[in-house]
Amino acid sequence: MLNRVILIGRLTKDPELRYTPAGVAVTQFTLAVDRPFSxxxxxxxxxxIPVVTWRQLAETCANYLRKGRLTAVEGRIQVRNYENNEGRRVYVTEVIADNVRFLESNRDSGGYRDDMGGGSGGANANYGAPSGNSNARSNNSSYSRGPSADPFSDDGKPIDISDDDLPF
Known part of the structure; x- marks a missing residue:
């Protein structure tokens, strides 16, 4: 069985950071994701789509995400229910994120500080998932650039690549 979701959208408002009674950070925000048709x-x-992050990822999102910022979220869908004050059963569907990528720099979306990516965007925050699962992909040593390097800086220029480099 598989429960995995990847979303790219814009925040509808600033994330809300709270702490559980045990002192665990939790952040909630809503991502507006365009439909592929008109x-x-x-x-x-x-x-x-409501998104929830936990622990250090929650604190990072609360510090660096702002309303309107383009963001990618990877996680799982969770459905929970509770009984409200009127005695009615309420069902909530949300994404529990374990990987959040900031897709814009502070120059692109205006006004907020972006210390995570050195002001160039693309900062990756993929830790602190509630399951304690660390994402090993972030430690991939095949990337020669640091997190602040712009992967699209040569956009529009030809790429010199040999047939030996292609996997197919």
Whole structure:
């Protein structure tokens, strides 16, 4: 069985950081994700998806994410339910994120500090998942650039690549 989701969208408001009674950080925010089609009136529609992060990832998101910032989220879908004050059962579907990527620099979205990526965007925060699962992909030594290097700095220029470098 597989429960995995990847979303790219914009935050609808600043993340809300809270702490559990045990002192564990938890952040909630909503991601607006465009639908791949337009309505009959030609207008684009979006889905508003609640996202939850835990521990150090929650604190990082609260410190560096702001309303309107383009963000990628990877995690799992969770459905929970509770009984509200009126005695009705309420179901909540949300994404529990274990990897969040900041896709814009502070120059792109304006105004907030971005110390994570040296101001160049693309900072990766993929730790602190509630399951304690660390993401080994972030330690991939095949990347020669540091986290602040712009991977698209040569955009539009030809890439010199030999047939031996292609996997197919």
């Amino acid at each position: 309505s009959q009136g030609g207008e684009r529609e979006a889905d508003f």
